[in-house]
Amino acid sequence: MTWLTWPYAAIAASIAIPALLILYFLKLRRRDVEVSTTLLWKKAIQDLQANAPFQKLRRNILLILQLLVLGGLLAALGQPQIKGQTVTGARHVILLDRSASMSAMDEEERGEKVSRLDAAKKQAIALVESLREGGLFDKDKADQAMVIAFDSQAEIRQQLTSDKDALKRAIEAVTPTETPTAIEEAIRLAKAQQQKRKVEGVEVEGLTSDVPFTMHIYSDGCIPDAGKAAPGPEDKVEFHRVGTSEAANVAIVGMRAERSFDNPNRLSVYVSMENNQTLARSVDVELIVDGQGAGIKTTTLPAASTDGLTLSAPEAARAAAQENATRAAAGVAAPDEAPRNLVRPTPGVGGAVFSLERGAGAIVQVRLRDPGSGTPLTGDVLALDDSGWLVVPPAKRLAIAVVSPSKNLFLLTALQGLPLSRLSELSPPQFQQKALDGTLGEYDVFILDGWLPPGAKKPLPVAPAAPTGTPGAETPAAAAPADDVKPEDLLPPGRYLIIGDVPLRLGQTPSGIKDLGFGEVSSIVDWRRDHPLLRSVNLDGLDIAKSRKVEIESGSPAAVLASSDTGPIILDASTAEIRSVIIPFEVAESDWPFNVSFVVFMASATGYLADDAGTGATGRLIQPGSVLSDRIPSGAADISVKPPVGDAQKLQAAADGRVVFGPLTRSGVYNVSWKGASGPTDFQDDEGRATRFYAANLFDTRESDVAASERVELASKVLIAESEGSAVADRRLWPWLLLAALAIVMLEWFVYNRKVHV
Amino acid sequence: MLKTANPTRPKGIDDLLTSELIAKLDPLDLSSKKVFFGKLKGERRSKKRGQSVEFADHRPYSIGDDTRHIDWNIYARLDQLFMKLFLEEEDLSLQLIIDCSASSDCGEPSKFLFMQKAIMALGYVGLVNLNRVGAAAMGEAPGSLLSAVRDLRGRRRVHELASWVCSLEPGGDFSFKEAAERIAMTRRGKGLMLVFSDFFFKEGFEEGLRRLVGHGYDVYVIQVLSPQEIEPPLTGDLRLKDMEDLDTAEVTISAPLLKRYKANLAAYCQQLAAFCARREMTHMTVRSDTPIDVLILDYLRKRGIVK
Numbered sequence A: 001m002t003w004l005t006w007p008y009a010a011i012a013a014s015i016a017i018p019a020l021l022i023l024y025f026l027k028l029r030r031r032d033v034e035v036s037t038t039l040l041w042k043k044a045i046q047d048l049q050a051n052a053p054f055q056k057l058r059r060n061i062l063l064i065l066q067l068l069v070l071g072g073l074l075a076a077l078g079q080p081q082i083k084g085q086t087v088t089g090a091r092h093v094i095l096l097d098r099s100a101s102m103s104a105m106d107e108e109e110r111g112e113k114v115s116r117l118d119a120a121k122k123q124a125i126a127l128v129e130s131l132r133e134g135g136l137f138d139k140d141k142a143d144q145a146m147v148i149a150f151d152s153q154a155e156i157r158q159q160l161t162s163d164k165d166a167l168k169r170a171i172e173a174v175t176p177t178e179t180p181t182a183i184e185e186a187i188r189l190a191k192a193q194q195q196k197r198k199v200e201g202v203e204v205e206g207l208t209s210d211v212p213f214t215m216h217i218y219s220d221g222c223i224p225d226a227g228k229a230a231p232g233p234e235d236k237v238e239f240h241r242v243g244t245s246e247a248a249n250v251a252i253v254g255m256r257a258e259r260s261f262d263n264p265n266r267l268s269v270y271v272s273m274e275n276n277q278t279l280a281r282s283v284d285v286e287l288i289v290d291g292q293g294a295g296i297k298t299t300t301l302p303a304a305s306t307d308g309l310t311l312s313a314p315e316a317a318r319a320a321a322q323e324n325a326t327r328a329a330a331g332v333a334a335p336d337e338a339p340r341n342l343v344r345p346t347p348g349v350g351g352a353v354f355s356l357e358r359g360a361g362a363i364v365q366v367r368l369r370d371p372g373s374g375t376p377l378t379g380d381v382l383a384l385d386d387s388g389w390l391v392v393p394p395a396k397r398l399a400i401a402v403v404s405p406s407k408n409l410f411l412l413t414a415l416q417g418l419p420l421s422r423l424s425e426l427s428p429p430q431f432q433q434k435a436l437d438g439t440l441g442e443y444d445v446f447i448l449d450g451w452l453p454p455g456a457k458k459p460l461p462v463a464p465a466a467p468t469g470t471p472g473a474e475t476p477a478a479a480a481p482a483d484d485v486k487p488e489d490l491l492p493p494g495r496y497l498i499i500g501d502v503p504l505r506l507g508q509t510p511s512g513i514k515d516l517g518f519g520e521v522s523s524i525v526d527w528r529r530d531h532p533l534l535r536s537v538n539l540d541g542l543d544i545a546k547s548r549k550v551e552i553e554s555g556s557p558a559a560v561l562a563s564s565d566t567g568p569i570i571l572d573a574s575t576a577e578i579r580s581v582i583i584p585f586e587v588a589e590s591d592w593p594f595n596v597s598f599v600v601f602m603a604s605a606t607g608y609l610a611d612d613a614g615t616g617a618t619g620r621l622i623q624p625g626s627v628l629s630d631r632i633p634s635g636a637a638d639i640s641v642k643p644p645v646g647d648a649q650k651l652q653a654a655a656d657g658r659v660v661f662g663p664l665t666r667s668g669v670y671n672v673s674w675k676g677a678s679g680p681t682d683f684q685d686d687e688g689r690a691t692r693f694y695a696a697n698l699f700d701t702r703e704s705d706v707a708a709s710e711r712v713e714l715a716s717k718v719l720i721a722e723s724e725g726s727a728v729a730d731r732r733l734w735p736w737l738l739l740a741a742l743a744i745v746m747l748e749w750f751v752y753n754r755k756v757h758v
Numbered sequence B: 001m002l003k004t005a006n007p008t009r010p011k012g013i014d015d016l017l018t019s020e021l022i023a024k025l026d027p028l029d030l031s032s033k034k035v036f037f038g039k040l041k042g043e044r045r046s047k048k049r050g051q052s053v054e055f056a057d058h059r060p061y062s063i064g065d066d067t068r069h070i071d072w073n074i075y076a077r078l079d080q081l082f083m084k085l086f087l088e089e090e091d092l093s094l095q096l097i098i099d100c101s102a103s104s105d106c107g108e109p110s111k112f113l114f115m116q117k118a119i120m121a122l123g124y125v126g127l128v129n130l131n132r133v134g135a136a137a138m139g140e141a142p143g144s145l146l147s148a149v150r151d152l153r154g155r156r157r158v159h160e161l162a163s164w165v166c167s168l169e170p171g172g173d174f175s176f177k178e179a180a181e182r183i184a185m186t187r188r189g190k191g192l193m194l195v196f197s198d199f200f201f202k203e204g205f206e207e208g209l210r211r212l213v214g215h216g217y218d219v220y221v222i223q224v225l226s227p228q229e230i231e232p233p234l235t236g237d238l239r240l241k242d243m244e245d246l247d248t249a250e251v252t253i254s255a256p257l258l259k260r261y262k263a264n265l266a267a268y269c270q271q272l273a274a275f276c277a278r279r280e281m282t283h284m285t286v287r288s289d290t291p292i293d294v295l296i297l298d299y300l301r302k303r304g305i306v307k
Helices: A006-027 A039-051 A055-059 A061-077 A116-130 A164-172 A184-192 A224-228 A313-330 A409-416 A428-437 A596-615 A734-756 B019-025 B072-078 B111-128 B155-167 B176-185 B206-212 B255-278 B292-302
Strands: A031-035 A080-082 A091-097 A107-109 A112-114 A144-150 A154-161 A196-199 A202-208 A213-219 A236-241 A250-259 A266-275 A281-289 A292-301 A348-357 A362-369 A387-392 A399-403 A422-426 A445-449 A494-499 A513-518 A522-527 A548-552 A558-564 A567-574 A578-583 A628-631 A637-642 A649-651 A658-661 A668-675 A689-696 A711-713 A718-720 B041-060 B082-090 B093-099 B132-138 B145-152 B191-197 B217-225 B237-242 B248-252 B282-287
Touching (some): A039 B248, A091 A164, A116 A213, A116 A236, A144 A164, A154 A184, A224 A711, A250 A362, A266 A281, A266 A292, A292 A348, A399 A428, A494 A596, A578 A596, A628 A668, A658 A668, B072 B082, B111 B191, B111 B217, B132 B155, B132 B176, B191 B206, B206 B217, B206 B255, B217 B255
Parallel strands (some): A399 A422
Antiparallel strands (some): A144 A154, A250 A266, A281 A362
């Protein structure tokens, strides 16, 4: 029982009860009646008193009834509420998981399957109902709550409020997304709402000057980043689990398409799948290319296993003891069932490979079906990870232009061995002319051999040091001297392999690379063997006769891929517009062209640089929850994006042609279309409208392993799922008290009449 | 019960005795269960041997006897002197006592007026039959005796009695015991005594009645109650004020209380009746709304006061 406004009731009682008593005493001033004698009356009174032990009570029954009425009214003024379980703490944060796994249909409501999110919303609304309401007079005393929906990002759906309707509306409005789960941001977002407590003027992290939060996490417990989330030490965190731990799911967790190196028309689609059931399961994997069925394969996925993860006996005992301690701390009774295996089983992994001849670009969809029937998987709680999409660009060989003031035989020989669609030699003026004409798009990669546009060689003008004594006197614009480089002299946007020279600017931005001139003989010391560019390249024993000495400034976009004893010799420098691999030394001045690794490097470098253009076999894969961000050719107009569900939306491109859409909430195929020039891999229709496709897939092992977890290990505490139905809506008692007061008034009227009408 | 708002006070004999009542009273005479010695020669047979015409007894002559009463016939036959004794006829003393306390002056019709009328009627019966009629009013006065008239005899005294009755003004409180003592001390002879009162005495009626009885009087206790005393028409929360001693009782009228009151009243009357019965007094409770002729001709005749 909680009293919402007990001070009001107490004040009113301190006035009203004495007032009633005084009134009652005043009421005792009776009507005077002269009688012949009071003898018999006194005797009658005495007799009555002697005969009735409760005479005193009876005598004042009206007073007692009035006191009861008054008591009822005063108690009603105090606005008592009863609830089955007290929700402690006046500030609640409702963290509602809306990630992909929350779409699993393994909750039941009235015999019908509902999604976990619906069940979570119902529980959250029950919690909202159970919040203590403010009284009629002071709304401040009410419990407040905040609604945060989170998937891979978190979003405040409702700020702290005591308005239950607003909270319920906010909860109802949460829709499922198809993104992975990340709770850390949600908890940080909640913590950001708290005012930090200051100790001696210094804010102390984790301590709040407000009431600590009670955080209610409504989730299925599949939260991979739970270990990063650290709620404040004063905050209480309750984990309300939805979903069942027996939920079965088969999921596509990865897809890849590859074109064969020698025959680009041969397309292989690899599908990897997982099965979290403890039974092996056969599924049909259906391949759909551009909406047409292209193949079907039956695969048996092995059962999920705990083999590799079985704990040793002492470890298991320790883990169980720790869990029991946590349960005791959380006030949750230990379940009756036998101790569960504390480790999640490792899903059974399987795969399927499709090979097909297809030179053109395609949208490839793979979906899982029940074997033989072609119907969606039965008993599979999460449908959204049963299909996956890929955007396969057309089989296109690279077009490469070598821009060099002089013929480089080594380079051309190496490139001629590659399966290219086009290899051109351009002189620097030709390149500049093409840049002016805007026809650089004909080539995927430019190799700038010993030449750079003049502007790229000029360092950015440096502002002179401000004279001391007049700090901040000049504006930055006034401080920077005029840039005398013409735009056409700069490196235009594109992909470059720069050999034998170092650009100081990449487009307008400084490259952050310092050219210290030619150095001495050097040999390679180290290279990044894990980088895709150098994965299959062996640079051992490479000697360089004449190399430029290069230094990288801090904050530079350049990354060192290989370094010699004098400094970096292979750099990867990319900005928003320009992607480049820089080799500062002259190839001809080294023994590299004689090494087989040179040819391999050229192949992988051009492939690596062109990969971003979508010529790789699997480009433009996005996971829901992340942002679709890409560059489209400049000059595009009327840009729109069409998500898999819903209407197309208009987009505005940034100055450099970058479009941003998202974060994406749905998996499927997104297309961005525009009017204007198309990129090398874009589809262009007759009306001059270019379209670029993106595939959004969940492809998340943790998210697809939908078995609900009973414990969530946060950084600072371990949460055990609360037993269900903990929130009991509070019942307002004061209307009942008012009713009782009314009933007593009627009883009093009856008693009074009984007394008076003899 | 309730004080009479505008009490009607009798102005004269016409207010007390109507001619119809007189006509009904004229044939009546007082009687007593006991035979008393009278003071004067009256119309009542006395225990005394006297000079009436009714022979009573003989007794031997002794020296000094009135020779006029010697029965000479017996002397002639027996040659002995015998005195002839006759029954003496004497008057009857009627003592009427009225309660003049404030409490008498209440009720509708007024108890006091009722008592006045009853006294006047009985006094009239007494006077016309040549009885000695005395009356006393108990009231707030030294000795608790307000006033009294004595030894009225004969029809001519009726007006005197009437004017005395009319002169009575109720009010105040008195001690019944004290009043009874005074009445007992100043009694004349023996005879009937009728006490009209409500007998609501805080000090108790026993002491007073004990003083009245045992002095040769045939005491009749007539308790007059108003209808309002028998059925109190009261409701609500009241402060009852005793009009005699200004004592108050705070009551909240309720059904059980009224029931209790009535039971108490019945018990009180019963107690008075029992007390009187034990002491050879005749008790009677009348309502003040009883017609006087009913009282005299019915109730009192039944009890042998009048015949």
